[in-house]
Amino acid sequence: MTSTAIPEGTDWAALLARTSFIELSARARAAALLDDGTARELCGPFDRIESPWLEPQGVVPESDDGVVVVKGELGGRPAVVIAIEQAFQGGGIGEVSGVKIAATLSLAARDNRDGTPTVAVLLLETGGVRLQEANLGLATVAEVCSALLELRALQPVVGVIAGALGCFGGMSIAAGLCTRLIMTRESRLGLDGPQVIESEAGIAEFDASDHTLIWSVDGGTQRTGTALADALVLDDVTAVRSAVIDAVGHGVPGRHRSQRIDELRALLEAVDPADPPEPADLAAVWANAVPPRGDRR
Known part of the structure; x- marks a missing residue:
């Protein structure tokens, strides 16, 4: 985690009184976001829908497969x-957990078409596909993305990291396909993790032991500052819930971020791979690369 100076005038009483969202389990996080008394779990642990592929490889499965x-x-x-659930297999996605996500998004889309306008919130704490189920996990991630695209055309799909x-x-x-994306200062977002990059391209490309570097590139502050995420919130249940409700209130945009290909191309063209800007300068570089919204063609 990055070391961040505490701003002057910090309200310590409020800071210490907050309820950490990060420290909650996946089940507690989900319940904390919903209105009091309305939460009802589907496909819970007592339904024992678990991966059949883990036990033969010496991994104890979970009865909800971590989702x-x-x-x-x-x-x-x-x-x-x-x-x-980040505590199970590093939040890794396998066949069963991926199908649970995809099926839920598809059913939400069906509810919308049947007259019940249902929004979806994805709490994304994951290192990606579970190694023990490699190809199966990749296939289900594709299904998740397909179902997400189906639902986001009807109602907001809000991602929280x-x-x-x-x-x-x-x-x-999938995070990049969300209608809106919310992050905390402690969170990270990237296609490849730092250790993967270092192992493939060497320490000169990305030093996975340099936490300051990692958060300056992948951290929530950087991702929101460069408009790859939409809101940076405090690690607090009330703050996260308020941000999610606000994101839902924005509705479905005319064009999602992933559809603004002209803007994304301009961002890529603004960076010279042979002489990349420092992470702290990237937001300014990209701000100049894309014209103000009123001038966009």
């Missing part, structure tokens, strides 16, 4: 929260 699905109301409107585990691998693509 929690809770239906309820969010700010008085129908919603479903899908939370990945809160903890230091972050969101990497295939599920980072």
